[in-house]
Amino acid sequence: MIDILLISSSAERSTHIGAQLEQSGVAYRLRTLHGEARQLRAYAAAIKTADLLIVDDVDLSARELSGFEEVLAQAHLHCMLVTPAPSTSLLMAAMRVGVRHVLSWPLDDREIADALTHVANKKNAGLRREGRVVSVSSCKGGTGTTLIAVNLAYTLAAQRDKRVLLIDLNQQFADASLLVADKAPPATLADLCSQIDRLDAAFFEACVMHVHANLDVLAGAGDPVKAAELRPAHLERMLTLVREQYDAVIVDVGQSINPLTIHVLDHSDTICMVVRQNILYLHSGRRMLDIFKELGYPASKVRVVVNQYDKNAQISLPTLEETLGAKVAHKLPRDEKHANDALNHGIPVVTAAKGSALAQGIVLLAEMLWPVVAAPRKGVLSRLFATRANPLQQLKTEH
Ligand SMILES: Nc1ncnc2c1ncn2[C@@H]1O[C@H](COP(=O)(O)OP(=O)(O)OP(=O)(O)O)[C@@H](O)[C@H]1O
Ligand SMILES: [Mg+2]
Numbered sequence: 001m002i003d004i005l006l007i008s009s010s011a012e013r014s015t016h017i018g019a020q021l022e023q024s025g026v027a028y029r030l031r032t033l034h035g036e037a038r039q040l041r042a043y044a045a046a047i048k049t050a051d052l053l054i055v056d057d058v059d060l061s062a063r064e065l066s067g068f069e070e071v072l073a074q075a076h077l078h079c080m081l082v083t084p085a086p087s088t089s090l091l092m093a094a095m096r097v098g099v100r101h102v103l104s105w106p107l108d109d110r111e112i113a114d115a116l117t118h119v120a121n122k123k124n125a126g127l128r129r130e131g132r133v134v135s136v137s138s139c140k141g142g143t144g145t146t147l148i149a150v151n152l153a154y155t156l157a158a159q160r161d162k163r164v165l166l167i168d169l170n171q172q173f174a175d176a177s178l179l180v181a182d183k184a185p186p187a188t189l190a191d192l193c194s195q196i197d198r199l200d201a202a203f204f205e206a207c208v209m210h211v212h213a214n215l216d217v218l219a220g221a222g223d224p225v226k227a228a229e230l231r232p233a234h235l236e237r238m239l240t241l242v243r244e245q246y247d248a249v250i251v252d253v254g255q256s257i258n259p260l261t262i263h264v265l266d267h268s269d270t271i272c273m274v275v276r277q278n279i280l281y282l283h284s285g286r287r288m289l290d291i292f293k294e295l296g297y298p299a300s301k302v303r304v305v306v307n308q309y310d311k312n313a314q315i316s317l318p319t320l321e322e323t324l325g326a327k328v329a330h331k332l333p334r335d336e337k338h339a340n341d342a343l344n345h346g347i348p349v350v351t352a353a354k355g356s357a358l359a360q361g362i363v364l365l366a367e368m369l370w371p372v373v374a375a376p377r378k379g380v381l382s383r384l385f386a387t388r389a390n391p392l393q394q395l396k397t398e399h
Helices: 011-022 037-048 062-074 088-098 109-124 144-158 188-195 201-207 232-245 257-264 278-295 316-323 334-347 357-369 382-396
Strands: 002-008 028-035 052-056 076-084 102-103 130-137 164-168 208-212 217-220 248-254 270-275 302-309 329-331
Touching: 002 037, 002 109, 002 164, 011 028, 011 052, 011 109, 028 201, 037 052, 037 062, 037 188, 062 102, 076 109, 088 102, 088 144, 102 109, 109 208, 130 144, 144 164, 144 208, 144 217, 144 270, 144 329, 144 357, 164 232, 188 201, 188 334, 201 232, 232 248, 232 257, 232 278, 232 334, 248 257, 270 278, 270 357, 278 316, 302 316, 302 357, 316 329, 329 357, 334 357
Parallel strands: 002 028, 002 052, 052 076, 076 102, 130 248, 130 270, 164 217, 164 248, 270 302, 302 329
Antiparallel strands: 208 217
């Protein structure tokens, strides 16, 4: 059950929003107040007891958001703005003051239901999680780290019901967010790190792109100049926070080995090193595994994944393992059709081509990294009583 406070400047629209909330399928309690965004401070006491604040104001401008920062910082809740055709400056200002959702009027039923589900999931999730960090890295560009990271994240979120965060750490031209959504992210890793002193759960929420009820994406820096401003200490602070908020944190590290990526690899529970059956990958792949050894990573931390696997390729699996000096933990088949179709539609392969060998390979990789915990077996006594109870049950129903 989530507690919603709706502050609306129009009785007619607040009735309409109320009706749309009802259709969301999420359990909630609603309080409605008549007012405008610029009067927000006056409602601070009511806001403090809510899980979600919805502010509906037709005349909202970036300037009127100044009071929001103070109120939201004290309340630690999700805030949704509803306004016709929000401008880019309004969106940016909203993000800066910690507003998580900006929806345009008239409201889309689906969008509001998704936002409510997200708030409810956050509330039900409890306060602390034990997020496992898995980095997906490679020794060369174009290996498939982004495809693998995105699909792994989607599988864990949609099929395994885990709360997942995907971080795009690519420092050249980050593109992971394009594979899962056709909208611009509210902020990038560089934006977040440039305001690292403000980092808390609410600010983080405002920076991530919410692409599924269980999956958030933190977009990459966008260009190498912005990426150069990232510092290991920023990432350390962010990883400490997100480990508590998510079950799984997948980092698309890409191909760079530098102080920044090494910092993330140090803090990862597992590294998936992606290679292909090609002489260039073998050479740099071997070098990369040597660097991992020099960094002191135990062999069990690194899993070699062969992408675009072809059993007829000149470099066979035994040759590859011998050259790398490591066992291959998993293989993903080459499937250009489904990989390209999914890419062009901005939908993950595991959704767009669920039955394909590539999608199934990703699901198996997710199982390898996050083994499904079997339900505990029943004890001897409960099994004994269970078998005795059945005949009695049968007799009862027969009479
Ligand atoms: N198993 C696969 N079968 C067929 N095509 C694939 C497969 N995996 C990846 N691809 C394709 O290879 C290309 C590169 O993939 P991707 O962008 O994931 O690689 P990357 O390692 O992230 O590259 P970059 O170095 O540019 O970040 C994409 O066009 C993708 O669709
Ligand atoms: Mg990539």
